[in-house]
Amino acid sequence: MNFTLKVWRQKNAQSKGEFKTYHVKDISPDMSFLEMFDVLNEELLLKGEDPIAFDHDCREGICGMCSMYINGHPHGPGQTTTCQLHMRMFKDGETIVVEPWRAKPFPVIKDLVVDRSAFDRIIQAGGYISVNTGSAPDANEIPIPKEVAEAAFNAATCIGCGACVAACKNASAMLFVAAKVAHLALLPQGQPERKRRVERMVAQMDAEGFGACTNTGACAAECPKEISLANIALLNREYLAAKLTSEYV
Amino acid sequence: MNWFIKAFTSTIGRKIVVAFTGLFLCLFLVVHLLGNLQLLANDGGKSFNLYAKFMTTSPIIQTISILNFAFILLHIIQSLILTFYNRRARPVRYAIVENKSTWASRNMAFLGTFVLIFLVGHLAGFWWRMKFGEMPIVGIDGVQVKDLYRVVYEAFSNLGIVVFYVISMGFIAFHLSHGFQSAFQTLGIHHVKYTPLIQTVGWLFSIIIPLAYAIIPIVMYLRNVN
Amino acid sequence: MKLDSKVPEGPLAEKWTRHKFNLKLVNPANKRKYEVIVVGTGLAGASAAATLAELGYNVKAFCFQDSPRRAHSIAAQGGINAAKNYQNDGDSVYRLFYDTIKGGDYRAREANVYRLAEVSVNIIDQCVAQGVPFAREYGGLLANRSFGGAQVSRTFYARGQTGQQLLLGAYSAMSRQIAAGKIKMYPRTEMLELVVHDGKARGIITRNLITGKIERHSAHAVLLCTGGYGNVYYLSTNAMGSNATAIWRAHKKGAFFGNPCFTQIHPTCIPVSGDHQSKLTLMSESLRNDGRVWVPKKVGDTRPPHEIPEEERDYFLERKYPSFGNLVPRDVASRNVKYVCDEGRGVGASKMAVYLDFADAIKRDGIDVIRAKYGNLFDIYEKITGEDPYKTPMRIYPAVHYTMGGLWVDYNLMTTIPGLFALGEANFSDHGANRLGASALMQGLADGYFIIPYTLGDYLATIGWNDRISTDHPAFAEAEQEVKDRIGTLLGINGKKTVDQFHKELGKIMWDYCGMSRNAEGLKGAKEKIRQLREEYWQNVRVGGTNEELNITLEKALRVADFLELGELMVDDALHREESCGGHFREEYQTPDGEALRNDEKFAYVAAWEYKGPNQPHQLHKEELIFENVKLTQRSYK
């Protein structure tokens, strides 16, 4: 297969980027999207040009590092990660436009690489259960209904990729935050810090400059881990309840 | 109070205000519609004018109406601020966007703005005039009341105004199609059993209510022409 | 230098308890005077960093990804072992110990393995308390599954994403300490050199991957938790960035390298589809609980699987190993897959694959049960291959997965450089010559949560908080210069071959000669080939761009340079070990029916290699393994 690629190139955070056009030939439909980029980068390197920087690591759809905005969709067509996207999803001869995630809290570092440390700071604000090593009771001491454990698990599968922010017209991080808040709010272990957690995480989310949720649902429609919008409702509920009843003024 | 201000100036807090006021306005739409339907009563405006008098003089209604205005204002202000935040959150736009969401959900601000324009026209034409302007007077059962019916009747004999009204109802329909169910989501109401119900009701609401509103000027115009 | 494993005296079951009591403590008020560097934020690094910070030490943590949450541990699928015996099926600390020692083909240290089994139970408690959503039964209690090499169900799991959930737990504990100011996190930062002075580890030199800035970090102790080096084979199930640089640099500064040739080849991976392949994807071992492995009985049978009748199928694992069946340990499974493919009975276009068939399980339990257990794995498979495993059997083939070898450490997890510790997959570990499934997660967390907090304290208390050098010290300047020179050289070569081309060539040599089966002749040839390749590398590699920017090629080039050296040591080790054990299968040493033939007389030791300088042969040190509690037998899974 052959493709025309229009790729965003930007030397560093300060410079102004632009699209550059490349042609790749003899691409196997079994290649992953990133392997197609590998091929292109090898060519660029041999031609003496700067290879295209992009984030990736596990290439299994679980680390959440890969992050390309392809033909108008984060992680491209289909609900998957960029590394799990295969060229058989495209038509031979197609023009593919590749951009970085775009959001103020995700500044471009180079080419398709963006800085997502805002997500880490949101977790640092309260996305944890405060339990020092060694102080835990026996694991089976508190039974957790299977349904609850499953719901918590489903929320906890978020890989922190940021596709939800990239997809959202408002660059809102609500789905990401909701996933973590839901995961911990559903579990009995998460109860003691439940109110404080949601208040602090939302405050941090706002401080980072993410947009607000207007319930368009684009995030959940693109999320590779199928994190559900129900989590956002839960987050709203948790937040309102915490604000009205917590002791933190 | 600090916590209160903080809560409702956060993104979620503002959204909750928008949702709450939005739902209230939905309720208002229903009440207002019930009143308006009396325009079609074919009694020369008698019941409508009595209703209009009641609405403009009853102290309870007056209070609710102030609340209503306050909510509209809050709804608008919070939405504008959020829209500003949301624009700011993506300073560099994408070259290609193929958003997987409904058109209405993405264009609430635009739809809302149009609804606002309509609202201004609507209030200026009827409400303002009723309250502060020159009004024809009519006697009903010996009582002199302002003849709002006549004003409406005259307005809706103008094809331009009728078209403007009908189109505006279209915008309201779209605004509601997203707004209604979205408000529940924002207020944290989401459940496997009830969310589908809310969505269906939302769809019906966003079709039936604006349709019913739109029928009034159309019918009045047609009657007039005949 | 004599290797001292520091295994404490006393009966096996009491060693750790006694040892903990004998270790020195740092008084709480003094803890804040110590600085500890933790390189790596996988299960081992994140758990260590969080726990040390909770205790009051000042921690600096490093990873090359953009967030600590993305360390490669995130990819572990199947589960984590613990001797909880919640299933009442006869498990115990002793049985987990025994299974692990046996599974490792008697090439691990008894005392370490016992301790691992002992603390395994605390790990599960800790993780549940952190909010790790393990699978549960309807009654609300924890569920277990069984894994290869064990006849009890002791594996705790979170669907097929156990590593992710465990890592997010450790990451959240770490995040809490970052917020508290006790951990300073350096993401997108790669350690390129260890600083040693006066025989002690003093700090590290790093490169900021965004700006290229070379930085110095000093501390009282350095913990390497940098994962495995399976990427020396180019194709492996490891993440693209997984590398040996940190441990290799430490090795060159004096840390001995233990059992470098012990590599685990995992039987169930998605087969290679072409030259473009950049990495291989694991299909969790848990699939072998319900999937049946088979090939056609006839050589060259090209019929699609559903057209091959039952009696013409060879369920070779069930046939050869009736008691463990499809659940034999990984090395045994992989080798047998290789045998049937070498016989020409492989399936799929490349003929380098066997079937893993779920038809019977689906018939027995229904599709919903199977979907609930393995849904996400089946999805991954379908995304990659475009085939639906609910309908046609999966095709699988072995792939490099884990490295049992690593930096040699004593019972305290300290390397031969005082002050330098190695945790998780980076150390030569408790898995001997073969790791059982679901034991790496256990080991990483055991090291980080429950062992290092004690043993590090002992070291720090011994040296005292004054024993530290500043980053202005010449030792730092020298190490920094080495790094700058190395980068300068690489950028200056401007040759004709790309880094990936070299890496692929190295990988092929390693896979062909130092992979699933090895022989003396092949290994000797491989050594020569690696040397030539390395020479060519330093003359003909092309690394574009500059140091002062995000330079993905430079990052790779530095890593591959180290792989090219490590590869040779692996070959040396494989050549010297004239026996077959676990993942190390020497064709010359096998039983008549093709099983690994150990030589306990001569090789019941850990091979710890010392670096002697450029172009000098490594020196071998032996740590004799003494088995007081288990009897060495031929591993049998029949």
Ligand SMILES: Cc1cc2nc3c(=O)[nH]c(=O)nc-3n(C[C@H](O)[C@H](O)[C@H](O)COP(=O)(O)OP(=O)(O)OC[C@H]3O[C@@H](n4cnc5c(N)ncnc54)[C@H](O)[C@@H]3O)c2cc1C
């Ligand atoms: C696909 C797959 C599935 C697996 N499934 C299981 C399973 O089901 N059960 C099980 O028990 N085990 C499993 N394993 C094995 C297990 O996941 C690993 O052995 C374990 O997670 C290793 O953890 P770690 O903390 O030692 O290292 P890693 O998680 O690999 O972390 C390494 C860390 O070091 C950092 N790092 C590396 N080099 C440098 C450097 N030079 N400078 C700075 N930072 C550096 C990285 O950024 C990273 O943070 C699996 C492995 C794979 C590949």
Ligand code: SF4
């Ligand atoms: S919610 Fe989904 S899209 Fe957003 S970060 Fe998590 S996995 Fe990615």
Ligand code: FES
């Ligand atoms: S590279 Fe890890 S999710 Fe894509």
